[in-house]
Amino acid sequence: MVSVVGPAQASxxxxxxxxxxxxxxxxxxxxxxxxxxxxVMTHAQLEDLLGARMREVTRQLFQDHLTLRARDEVRREEVVDAAGVGRSRIERGRHRILATVFGKVTVVRIAYRGAGVADLHPADALLNLPDAMHSHGLARLAAIESARGSFADACERINAVTGSGIGHRQVQELAVGAAVDIDAFYDAVVPAPCTDTTPLILSVDGKGVVIRPEALREDTAKAAAAKGGNAMKTRLASGEKHGRKRMATLGAVYDAEPAPRTVDDIFADPDRQDDAGHGAAPERRQGPKARSKWLCGSVTDTAVQVVSAVFDQAEHRDPGHRRCWVVLVDGARHQIDLIKAEARQRGVDVHIIVDLIHVLEYLWRAAWCLHDSGDASAESWVARHARVLLGGGVQQTVAALEEAARAAGLRGAQRKGIDEAVNYLSGKAEHLRYDTALERGWPIATGIIEGACRHLVKDRLDITGEPSP
Structure with missing residues (x-):
């Protein structure tokens, strides 16, 4: 039981x-x-009935309470603003609409007025009312639901739950408003202390996002308009697209205590036979664990700006450049060039490592040049070459792939996957020192940034085509 006590207790x-x-x-x-x-109603019909009726009961309770507060509001003797300017006149019965999670209500209060200055409403401060019409509860729902999908879906879900009748534009504005404190939040977060022996991990990646026509940059919009003149009415012409993509760039910085491993911890030897025939496989050591993660991303900022922000965060954690900086990338030449340029400008040594998963994709392309589709032996073939790569044998792997193509008599398009793998490995050789990375306990995969690309960009932005701040 809740009791209300005090001199103002109502009968x-x-x-x-x-x-x-x-x-x-x-x-x-x-x-x-x-x-x-x-x-004779079913339980589902009763749910719908009670949901509608009780929502209105709750909304009316809210309204009745506000009406009671308005009735009992007492004029204040002195009301001044932050600059010390007073308000000497009052106007009772000033109305404003508040959209809540239960529906719209009307707030009635006293307005304190003065010549040439804005009116003040002390009752608004007591209620902690928002500047706009929508309540903090609706703003919270907008932020939560908008993070799960498109603004249209968020609007539909909010209205289904609350019956507030909020519009698409309002949901978008509330979500953007809820995000204004993100930078301040990150600035206030203090990462856990690290020693100079803790590697500092940086990662940068890009993801294409389909952009709505009205959000295209000027040059892209002009190019799209130039092609649109010959567009057919019932279908797209050859090479024509519904939308245009813009590259979203994401960055990550985190700490990871060293976790040395060997090749066997990553790939088991497919040719090793268990002498006993039934012995348990050796336990694999786990890789370094990420902590104190920091993420950023934008489709409006350039890749240069995002890379700079990543290095700013890294220098915030290690201003003296005393720790080992490891940069994980997917192999994109443009990103690597930006990272090297930023490192030179700041006078810091970085160890750039190309994500192992991307490298394995090239090995698999090469494997299908030598194996039939679905051939289980391709897996062992990839594992053998991956083990050589992890041991530092980049050139050895390149030579083995070229020899395999010659031995199989592959020509032209038949050896396309092998040629792509050879060119990739040869061009990225300096960033494929997995033997050094494993020995020193560094991560060798970009799972942190890939997850951000998938969940933040692909799952969130790619279904709306709307730019993100």
Missing amino acids: LAECEDAFAASASLFAAACAELAAPQAA
């Missing part, structure tokens, strides 16, 4: 009078449930 009769409207709605709902028509 039961006063409560009944103040909340008569909501009590009447509740009584009507009870009568509706007691009527013969309700006796």
Whole structure:
């Protein structure tokens, strides 16, 4: 039981009078449930009925409470603003609409007025009302639901739950407003202390996002318009697209204590036979664990700006450049060039490592040049070459792939996958020192940034085509 005590405690009769409207709605709902028509309703029909009726009862309770506060509001003797300017006149009955999770209500309060200055409403401060019409509860729902999908889906879900009738544009504005403190939040977060022996891991990646026509940059919009003149009415012409993509760039910085491993911890030897025939496989050591993760991303900022922000965060954690900086990338030449340029400008040594998973994809392309589709032996073939790569044998792997193509008599398109793998490995050889990375306990995969690309960009932005701040 909740009791209200104090000199302003209302009597039961006063409560009944103040909340008569909501009590009447509740009584009507009870009568509706007691009527013969309700006796034949299914449970789903009863849920819908009660959901609608009780939402209105709750909204009316909210309204009745606000009406009670307005009735009891007492004029203040002195009201001044932050600059010390007073308000000497009042106007009772000033209205404003507040959209809540229960529906819209009307707030009535005293306005304090002065010549040439904005009116003040102390009751708004007591209620902590938002500047705009929508309540903090609706803003919270907009932020939560918008992070799960498109603004249109968020709008539909919010209205289904609350019946507030909020529009698409309002959901978008509330979500953007809820995000204004993100930078301040990250600035206030203090990573856990690290020693100079803790590697500092940086990662950068890009992901294409389909952009709505009205959000295209000027040059892209002009190019799209130039092609649009010859577009057919019922279908797209050859090479024509519904939308244009813009590259979203993401960055990550985190700490990871060294976790040395060997090749066997990554790939088991497919040619090793268990002498006993039934012995348990040796336990594999786990890789370094990420902690104190920091992420950033944008489709409006350039890749140069995002890379600079990543290095800013890294220098914030290691201003003296005393730790080992490891940069994980997917192999994109443009990103590697930007990272090297930023490192030179800041006078810091970085160890760039190309993500192992991307390298394995090239090995698999090469494997299908030598194996039939679905051939299980291709897996062992890839594992053998991957083990050589992990041991530092980049050139050895390149030579083995070229020899395999010659031995199989592959020509032209038949050896395309092998040629792509050879060119990739040869061009990225300096960034494929996995033997050094494993020995020193560094990560060799970009799972952190890949997850951000998948969940933040692909799952969130790619379904809306709308730019993100």
